[in-house]
Every structure is written in C-alpha cells, then in structure tokens.
Amino acid sequence: xxxxxxxIRKEGKVLPGNIIKVDxxxxxxxxxxxxxxxxxxxxxxxxxxxITMVLTAEASGIALAxxxxxxxxxxxxxxxxxxxxxxxxxxxxxxxxxxxxxxxxTQILSKEWLTSSDRVLIVDDFMANGEAVRGLCDLVSQxxxxxxxxxxxxxxxxxxxxxxxxxxxxxxxALAIIESADENGIVFREDAEA
Amino acid sequence: xxxxxxxIRKEGKVLPGNIIKVDxxxxxxxxxxxxxxxxxxxxxxxxxxxITMVLTAEASGIALAxxxxxxxxxxxxxxxxxxxxxxxxxxxxxxxxxxxxxxxxTQILSKEWLTSSDRVLIVDDFMANGEAVRGLCDLVSQxxxxxxxxxxxxxxxxxxxxxxxxxxxxxxxALAIIESADENGIVFREDAEA
Numbered sequence: 001x002x003x004x005x006x007x008i009r010k011e012g013k014v015l016p017g018n019i020i021k022v023d024x025x026x027x028x029x030x031x032x033x034x035x036x037x038x039x040x041x042x043x044x045x046x047x048x049x050x051i052t053m054v055l056t057a058e059a060s061g062i063a064l065a066x067x068x069x070x071x072x073x074x075x076x077x078x079x080x081x082x083x084x085x086x087x088x089x090x091x092x093x094x095x096x097x098x099x100x101x102x103x104x105x106t107q108i109l110s111k112e113w114l115t116s117s118d119r120v121l122i123v124d125d126f127m128a129n130g131e132a133v134r135g136l137c138d139l140v141s142q143x144x145x146x147x148x149x150x151x152x153x154x155x156x157x158x159x160x161x162x163x164x165x166x167x168x169x170x171x172x173x174a175l176a177i178i179e180s181a182d183e184n185g186i187v188f189r190e191d192a193e194a
Numbered sequence: 195x196x197x198x199x200x201x202i203r204k205e206g207k208v209l210p211g212n213i214i215k216v217d218x219x220x221x222x223x224x225x226x227x228x229x230x231x232x233x234x235x236x237x238x239x240x241x242x243x244x245i246t247m248v249l250t251a252e253a254s255g256i257a258l259a260x261x262x263x264x265x266x267x268x269x270x271x272x273x274x275x276x277x278x279x280x281x282x283x284x285x286x287x288x289x290x291x292x293x294x295x296x297x298x299x300t301q302i303l304s305k306e307w308l309t310s311s312d313r314v315l316i317v318d319d320f321m322a323n324g325e326a327v328r329g330l331c332d333l334v335s336q337x338x339x340x341x342x343x344x345x346x347x348x349x350x351x352x353x354x355x356x357x358x359x360x361x362x363x364x365x366x367x368a369l370a371i372i373e374s375a376d377e378n379g380i381v382f383r384e385d386a387e388a
Contacts, residue, residue, distance in 0.1 A: 029247075029271045029307040032264035053223075059253035063270060066257040070226035076257060077223045083295055101277055113223040 001041050001175035004153060005188050007034065014181045022154060027060035027125050035067040038153050038175060042123070045173040046149040048072040051121045055079070055114070055140070057107060057132040061124040064153060068123050077113050079139060082106035092142045094135035099128065107135045116144035127152045127174065130161020137170075154178065157189050195235050195369035198347060199382050201228065208375045216348060221254035221319050229261040232347050232369060236317070239367040240343040242266040245315045249273070249308070249334070251301060251326040255318040258347060262317050271307050273333060276300035286336045288329035293322065301329040310338035321346045321368065324355020331364075348372065351383050 013021040025031040042048070048068075054076045056065035062078050069076035082093070082105070091108045098105040114120070122136050133150060140147045148171065155162040155174035165172040177189035207215040219225040236242070242262075248270045250259035256272050263270035276287070276299070285302045292299040308314070316330050327344060334341045342365065349356040349368035359366040371383035 023304065024306065025269075028274065028304055029269050030260060030263070031269060032260060035260070036264070059256060059272070059274070062253060062256040063260040063272075066224060066226060066229070066260045067264065069224070070230070070261065075223050075225060078253070078257075080222065080253070110217065110222055112218065 001038070003037060004034070004041075004176045007031075008154065008176055008178070009186055012181075012186060014183070014186065018156070018158070018181060020154075020156065020178060020181050020186070022126070026153065027063075030063040032063075032067060035064050036071065038064060039068040039071040041175055042068060042121075042151040042173070043071070046121055046151060046171065048121065050119060051148050052118045053077050053114070053120055055120050055122050055136055056124055057136055060126065061132075064125045065123045068121070068151075072121075075113075077109070079107040079109045079136060082108050092139045094138040094142075096131040096135040097129075098131065107132075107139065109139050111143070114139065114143040114145055118143065118145040119148050120145050121148050122150045123152075125153045126156075127154070127161045128156045128159040130159075130164060133161065133165065149173070151175075156181075195232070197231060198228070198235075198370045201225075202348065202370055202372070203380055206375075206380060208377070208380065212350070212352070212375060214348075214350065214372060214375050214380070216320070220347065221257075224257040226257075226261060229258050230265065232258060233262040233265040235369055236262060236315075236345040236367070237265070240315055240345060240365065242315065244313060245342050246312045247271050247308070247314055249314050249316050249330055250318055251330055254320065255326075258319045259317045262315070262345075266315075269307075271303070273301040273303045273330060276302050286333045288332040288336075290325040290329040291323075292325065301326075301333065303333050305337070308333065308337040308339055312337065312339040313342050314339050315342050316344045317346075319347045320350075321348070321355045322350045322353040324353075324358060327355065327359065343367070345369075350375075 054069040094107045150172045152174040155177045157177040179189045180187045248263040288301045344366045346368040349371045351371040373383045374381045
C-alpha cells in the first residue's frame with residue numbers, strides 16, 4: 001500500500017536495535033483517515049462482507065480494528081492482557097511471549113464474544129515476531145470459529161512472524177513489509193510479494 | 195443519553211463488589227455504531243470544531259476515542275502505561291493508582307504529540323475513581339495545553355471520580371451516571387444532573 005509506505009518513509013524513525021517508530025500516525029498518535037484507507041485496502045484482500053467480527057489484541061491494535069469494524073459493520077473485539085494469575089472462568093486463554101515486556105503474557109477473551117459460529121478477521125497495526133497474532137489465532141481455534149484472514153498494517157519482515165504465517169495455509173496480508181531498517185533508511189519488500 | 199442507559203440496563207451485568215460489566219458493547223466487544231452516537235452526543239457538550247486532538251488512556255478508551263477523533267477530524271492520542279522503570283526521555287509522565295491492577299501505574303505520553311498549542315478533549319469509556327482521567331489532566335497541564343473538556347461514556351457515580359471533577363472548574367460531562375448497582379438493578383442519576 002503505497003500511501004502507508006510513503007508515511008513510514010516520511011515520518012518513521014529508525015532507532016538502534018532495528019526499532020522502527022511509527023508513533024506519529026499509527027500507534028501513539030493515530031491518524032484515523034489513514035486507518036480508514038487501510039481498512040479499505042484490507043477489504044480488497046478479505047471477504048469482509050462475510051465476517052462476523054474484527055478481532056485484535058490490546059492495546060495499539062484497537063484503533064485500527066475499531067475503524068475496520070465500523071467500515072465492515074461488525075463488532076470489534078479485543079483480547080485483553082490478563083491482569084493477574086487469578087483468571088476468572090468463562091475465558092479463552094493463550095500464552096504468548098511479549099518481546100516488549102520481555103515476559104510471558106496471557107491473552108484472555110470472554111467466551112461470550114467469540115463462538116463457533118463466528119467468522120473472524122484478525123487485524124493488528126504492527127507485527128514483528130508475530131506472537132500477538134499467534135495468540136489470537138489460538139483463541140479463534142479454541143472457540144472453533146472460522147479464521148477468515150489476518151490483516152496487518154506494518155510488518156517487520158526481517159523478524160520472521162510474517163514469513164511463518166505466509167508459509168501456513170492462511171489468508172494473511174501485510175500492507176507494508178519492512179525488509180530492513182538502519183541508518184541508510186527503510187527498505188520495503190517488493191509490492192508484488194506483499 | 196437514553197440510548198446508552200438503555201443498553202446498560204439491558205446488557206449490563208452487576209457483579210459482587212459493585213462491579214458493572216458492560217463488556218458486550220463498550221470495553222471488550224465494542225459496538226462502533228453506539229460509539230458514533232456517543233461521539234455525536236459529546237459534540238453537543240464540547241466545542242469539537244475547536245479541538246486539535248482527542249486524548250485517552252490505554253486500553254479500553256481507545257475504541258471510543260478513535261471514533262470521536264474520526265468524527266471531529268483530529269488525531270487520537272493515547273497515553274501508554276509505562277512498561278518498565280526505565281522510561282526514556284522526551285515523555286510527559288503521570289503517576290496514578292490503578293484500582294484494576296491494585297498498584298501504581300505510570301502513564302506516559304511523548305512530548306512530540308502534545309504541545310502548548312494543543313486544545314485537548316479527553317475521552318474515556320468508563321470512570322470509577324477517576325485516576326486515569328486525573329493522570330490525563332496532569333499530562334495536559336504538564337504540556338501547557340488547553341483542556342477543552344472531559345467526556346465520559348459511563349460514570350460510576352458512587353465512586354467519587356465524577357463528583358470531584360464536577361466540583362472543579364472543568365467542562366466535564368458523563369453520558370450515563372450510575373448511582374447504584376446491586377441485585378435490585380441499576381439506578382441512574384437523574385438526566386438533569388448529567
């Protein structure tokens with residue numbers, strides 16, 4: 001998606017350790033018009049007329065997922081991070097490793113809001129190692145729901161999460177895949193492969 | 195706001211300890227159409243044509259704040275919870291007590307995305323003790339920005355956060371104030387006082 005790549009090139013900052021900051025429009029300050037354009041772009045890849053919900057993970061995916069859900073006319077559901085070891089009943093749970101927090105995190109989702117009759121589009125703003133999305137896929141699987149697709153705005157292509165999903169039999173699309181990011185700038189994987 | 199009160203009465207669940215669950219439409223599964231109606235209702239109370247941003251706190255406020263920002267044609271910014279004691283530079287910080295986590299939490303906000311020229315509408319989905327909003331007001335104050343107003347969807351009126359804000363010289367509005375919630379049902383404060 002050219003518009004998204006242009007924004008990343010223009011406003012993204014590369015920090016030491018392959019950290020790419022896109023917090024001026026994606027995940028701290030959010031440009032809702034760009035989110036709407038991303039939602040339209042996802043609609044080219046996924047059968048959004050036939051989903052029953054958009055699913056994301058707390059916290060930064062919520063903004064994009066909300067705009068997507070609004071466009072596709074379905075509810076937005078977000079998996080929460082468990083707040084303690086005492087997790088109440090009636091919840092799906094998945095264990096993921098958070099590279100941000102450098103520890104295991106448990107994603108939880110009420111069984112009330114995801115059932116075997118759901119057709120789910122997973123959406124997230126950013127993917128690196130893909131742990132959050134792996135956890136969300138696991139929740140969908142636990143519910144016996146149908147995974148319609150996985151849409152990611154920005155993928156760090158050199159960290160493996162996206163490649164692993166592409167090697168599986170899933171309808172996975174990332175709109176901007178960053179191949180490398182260093183002092184020389186940001187290089188995207190070819191559009192043809194996106 | 196009658197529509198919101200009706201939804202709370204119809205779908206809200208009262209749990210022991212004065213816990214009111216509205217997670218079917220507000221803060222776990224999100225009804226984006228209701229969020230849009232709430233955004234329109236806020237626009238009756240606040241001069242949304244003259245704000246430069248909508249500010250909220252991670253995580254559950256993000257969905258409502260995103261729809262508000264989209265309607266008002268401004269960016270949405272969310273304060274993050276600090277992930278460690280090692281907080282990098284260039285950030286505003288406020289310390290709040292999280293009753294959910296039962297510990298102190300530090301809210302952080304990049305100085306890049308909130309400056310003295312900003313006119314800020316704070317939005318959140320839910321207020322109990324009001325710690326999150328107090329922290330957000332503190333961030334606005336640190337930046338020397340103008341606080342245009344504070345809009346809350348659901349206030350737990352019996353927990354003091356809203357009453358404290360109403361006693362201050364602030365443009366504060368909550369669209370549904372729950373006066374009491376127990377086995378006999380949910381009672382709202384009179385609309386005239388809302």
